[in-house]
Amino acid sequence: MTSNNEVCNLKLPEVIGKGYKDFWKFKGRYRVVKGSRASKKSKTTALYYITKLMQYSNANLLVVRKTYRTLHDSCFTELKWAVHRLQVDAFWDFKESPLEATYKPTGQKIYFRGLDDPLKVTSITVDVGCLCWMWIEEAYEITSEFDFDMLDESIRGNVPDNLFKQITLTFNPWNERHWIKKRFFDKQDPNILAMTTNYMCNEWLDESDLKVFEDMKTNNPRRYNVAGLGNWGIVDGLVYENWEEREFNLQEIVKTHNLKTGFGLDFGYTNDPSALFCGYVDLQNKELYVWDEMYEKGLSNRKIYENISKMGYVKEQITADCAEPKSIDELQTLGIRRIRGAKKGKDSINNGIQWIQELKIIIHPRCVNFITEISNYSWDKDKFGNKLNKPIDDFNHLMDAMRYGLEQYIVGNKWLY
Known part of the structure; x- marks a missing residue:
C-alpha cells in the first residue's frame, strides 16, 4: 500500500x-x-x-x-x-x-x-x-x-x-x-x-438497473419507500401475530408431540426467490414448528433438487405452487418423487390464512428469512389507507409455501387454493 x-x-x-x-x-x-x-x-x-x-x-x-x-x-x-x-x-x-x-x-x-x-x-x-x-x-x-x-x-x-x-x-x-x-x-x-x-x-x-427502481416506484410505492429509498418500513396490520422465535430441538419435540410434516415450495427465479418451507404441525395442540428453510434467487429446477437433497428432505412429501406444472414434473423426474401441486380455488389464500392464524407458530432462530417475512406480511390498503381483505403482494414467498405445505391438514379437506 x-x-x-x-x-x-x-x-x-x-x-x-x-x-x-x-x-x-x-x-x-x-x-x-x-x-x-x-x-x-x-x-x-x-x-x-x-x-x-x-x-x-x-x-x-x-x-x-x-x-x-x-x-x-x-x-x-x-x-x-x-x-x-x-x-x-x-x-x-x-x-x-x-x-x-x-x-x-x-x-x-x-x-x-x-x-x-x-x-x-x-x-x-x-x-x-x-x-x-x-x-x-x-x-x-x-x-x-x-x-x-x-x-x-x-x-x-x-x-x-x-x-x-x-x-x-x-x-x-x-x-x-x-x-x-x-x-x-x-x-x-x-x-x-x-x-x-x-x-x-x-x-x-446502468439504465436497466435504474428502471427496476423506477418501475417499483410506480407499481409498488410502499416497497419503493423501503427497498428504493432506504426508509423505515412501516408495518401495520400484520397478518400473523401468533408467533414467537424460540430455539428448539426437533428430536425432543417429537418425543412428546404427535408431529406431522408440512413441506411447501414456492417457485421463483430472477426477481423472487425459490422458497422451501419445512415445518412440523401438532394438530391436537395447534402448534406449528418452523424448522428449516430454503430461500434463494436464480435457482434452476436441478439446483432446487440439489439443495433439497443436501438439506435431507428429498423423500418428504412437498406441496408446490401448481402454477408451474413443468417444474413439478421435472423435480419428480430428478428424484423428488412425492412432490405434488397445491390446489387453488376461490378465497383460498384467506381461508388458508384463517386456519394458520389459529395455530401457535414457533420459529427456529435459523429461519431468518421466514422471520423477516412473517414480521412484514401485512394486510394491504387502498389508496385512502383503508385495510383490504387481502395481504400485500410482498414478503409472501415463504408465507405462500407455508400454506401449500399445510394444505393437507385443513379440517374436512376443504382448503383450496
Whole structure:
C-alpha cells in the first residue's frame, strides 16, 4: 500500500465511488447503515475492511450473521470481491472450512461466525494483534437486542493507540419496530454514526438497473419507500401475530408431540426467490414448528433438487405452487418423487390464512428469512389507507409455501387454493 488513499496504486475514491465519506472517516464505536437495495452498503463495507486491515497491522475483524450458513454467499464472497477489486489478491488467503481470510504479510485474520453457535462468537483468540472490529451484516435478522449486547461485549480490552474499536451494522430497514431504530437512529450520540443510503448514490448502476427502481416506484410505492429509498418500513396490520422465535430441538419435540410434516415450495427465479418451507404441525395442540428453510434467487429446477437433497428432505412429501406444472414434473423426474401441486380455488389464500392464524407458530432462530417475512406480511390498503381483505403482494414467498405445505391438514379437506 502506497498511502492511505491508494492500494497498489489505485485511487480509493475512484474504486469506491461516492456517498460514503462519513462512513469511511468515522471512528466511533457504532457505524449503523440502513440502505436500499443496490446502495453499495455491503460492498463499501467490504472494501473498507480490506483496506483498513492492510493499513492497521494489529487489527483483526469478526464478521457475523445470525446463521453461519448464510455467510459464505454474502460477506465471505463480498470480501473476496473487494480483494479482487483492490487488486491485492496476492496478499490474501481465503479458506472455506471453516470460513476464514488471512492477510499473508502479517497473519491478521478475518473470522466468520454465526449467532447459531454463540460460544464460537465469544471465544475468539487472535494470533496477531487484537480483535477490534466487527461487521454485522443483515443486522435486522438479529431480533433480540440481548444477542447484540453479547456481540458488543466481545469487542473489549485495550488496543494500540493508533487503533480503535468499532462495530458496523448493515441492513435493509424492513420494520420500524426493530430495536435498531430506537437504539441507534432515535437518539443523538457522538459515538454513533447512523446513516441511510439508497441506490441513487450507486454510480455504477446502468439504465436497466435504474428502471427496476423506477418501475417499483410506480407499481409498488410502499416497497419503493423501503427497498428504493432506504426508509423505515412501516408495518401495520400484520397478518400473523401468533408467533414467537424460540430455539428448539426437533428430536425432543417429537418425543412428546404427535408431529406431522408440512413441506411447501414456492417457485421463483430472477426477481423472487425459490422458497422451501419445512415445518412440523401438532394438530391436537395447534402448534406449528418452523424448522428449516430454503430461500434463494436464480435457482434452476436441478439446483432446487440439489439443495433439497443436501438439506435431507428429498423423500418428504412437498406441496408446490401448481402454477408451474413443468417444474413439478421435472423435480419428480430428478428424484423428488412425492412432490405434488397445491390446489387453488376461490378465497383460498384467506381461508388458508384463517386456519394458520389459529395455530401457535414457533420459529427456529435459523429461519431468518421466514422471520423477516412473517414480521412484514401485512394486510394491504387502498389508496385512502383503508385495510383490504387481502395481504400485500410482498414478503409472501415463504408465507405462500407455508400454506401449500399445510394444505393437507385443513379440517374436512376443504382448503383450496
